[in-house]
Amino acid sequence: MPERRRSEAWFERAERVIPGGVNSPVRSFRSVGGHPYFVERGAGAYVWDADGNQLLDFVQSYGASLLGHADPVVVGAVIDAAGRGTTYGAPTGGEVLLAEAICDRVPGCEQVRLVSSGTEATMSAIRVARGATGRSRIVKFAGCYHGHSDGLLAGGGSGVATLGLADSAGVPPGSVADTLVVPYNVVPDLDAEVACVIVEPVAANMGLVPPVDGFLAGLRAACDRAGALLIFDEVITGFRLGPSGGSGWSGVTPDLWCFGKVIGGGLPVGAFGGRREVLGVLAPGGPVYQAGTLSGNPLATVAGLTVLEAVDRTRYDELSDRVGTFARRLAGALNDGFEQSAGGRPQVGGKAVEARVPVVGPLFGVTFVPSGTGPIVDFDGATAAAATGLYARFFWGMLERGIAFAPGPYEIAFPSFAHSEADFDRTIDMARDAAAEMAAASAVPTASTALAADGDGDTR
C-alpha cells in the first residue's frame, strides 16, 4: 500500500473548509470508499501525489487534458499570454481564433459563443433553443449528464448517478417540470411543445454507452418532424472522437453543439454553437440574454487553440486505433486474471462476473457485469452493472499498483496523446494482477450491500 499520509492530512484540512473536502463531488471517492489522493503536479500521462507517488493517469481531468498534463507547448503559450494580462473585459483576437478553429473543424457549426464551463454551455444552449422556438419543454436521456443547472438535474449520470440522487435537493419542482427524461437509445415521440432534445452523441457519463444504429439519425428526424432543435452535448466527445467530434463521427448534424473540456486545454472554457440564424436570438442582437465576465478568457482561449492546432485527423485516428487494441487487451487481461485465480471469477448474486471494456474512438470504459448480460444500452443497464460493486475493487487494485482510474463506476477513461505503448502494456499487466486479486478476495460485496454503500453517500 503506497504512502498516503500527506494526502490524508490535506484531506483532513480540506474537510474543515470545503464541503466534503472537494470542489466537485466525484473527487471525494465516496463511491469507491476511502479518501482522495491530492495531486502535486502532472506531466504527460502521469501525475504525482502529495506523498510523491507516481500515478499513470487515466482521469486526465475527466477529459479536459487531451495532450496530457503540462504539455510544454500549451504551458509556453499560457505563460506568454499571462504576461500580457489575464482578463480585460474587452474582446481579444484569441477569442476569434478559438471560435474560428472550432467552426472550421465542425461542419454546420457556423458560430460559437464562449463561456467558462460545460454547465454554462448546456444551460445557455437550452435557453437559445427555448428562445428560438418559443417553446418550454426539453427532452433529455436518463444517464446523460449535462452539467448542474437546475433544469438539467433530472435523471443525470456521472456524479449525480454515483451519489444515487435521482434529482438534487434545492431544485424546485418547477425547474424540472418542463424536463422530460426518457431512456437512452430509444427515439421518443415529440409533440409541438418540445423546444429541444439534448443528448450526448456517445453517452460517457454512465460508463461508455454508444448510440445504437439509427438512434441519432432517428432523433434528427423526430426533431425535424416536431419543429424542435437537436442539441449535441459534445463536452466530452467534441475534439475527442476526432476533429469534428460526435457529429462528424456519427454523420448526424445537430442544430446546436455544446463544447467544454478539451477546448480549454486544461483551463476553464465551454462553448455553444450552431447555425448563424439560430444563434441570432442571442443578446446583443436578439432577445435571449447570456453573458460572462471571464467568458473568452485569454489564457483559456490560447490554451484551447494550442491544443486544437496540435492534433489533426491522422493523429486522432492513430490514437483511436491504439486505444481500440488496448481496450480489447485490457478486457482479455481482466477476464484472464479472474480465471487464473484459484477461486475463479468473482460471483455476484450467484452469477459469475465478467469484465467489459467498451471503446469508442479514443474513449473507453471499464465495467463488470454478470456473465451473459446483454450489451449495455441505457441507464438501467449501467446501474445494474454498477450494482455489482466490483468497480471499487478494480479502482483500488489499480491505484495500489500506480494506475489512476476515475473513482466511480459511471466515469470513463481518457487516455491522452501522451500515453505510450509502454504505459498501456504496464496497465495490462497490472490489470491482470488486480483482477486475480479481485477474484481471490473472499468477501465480494453483493449487489445489495454495494447499493446500500452507494446510496447512503458515506461509505467510510
Ligand SMILES: *Cc1c(COP(=O)(O)O)cnc(C)c1O
Ligand atoms: C463534464 C460535462 C458537462 C459539464 O461540464 P463542466 O465543465 O463540468 O460544467 C456537461 N456535459 C457533459 C457531457 C460532460 O461530460
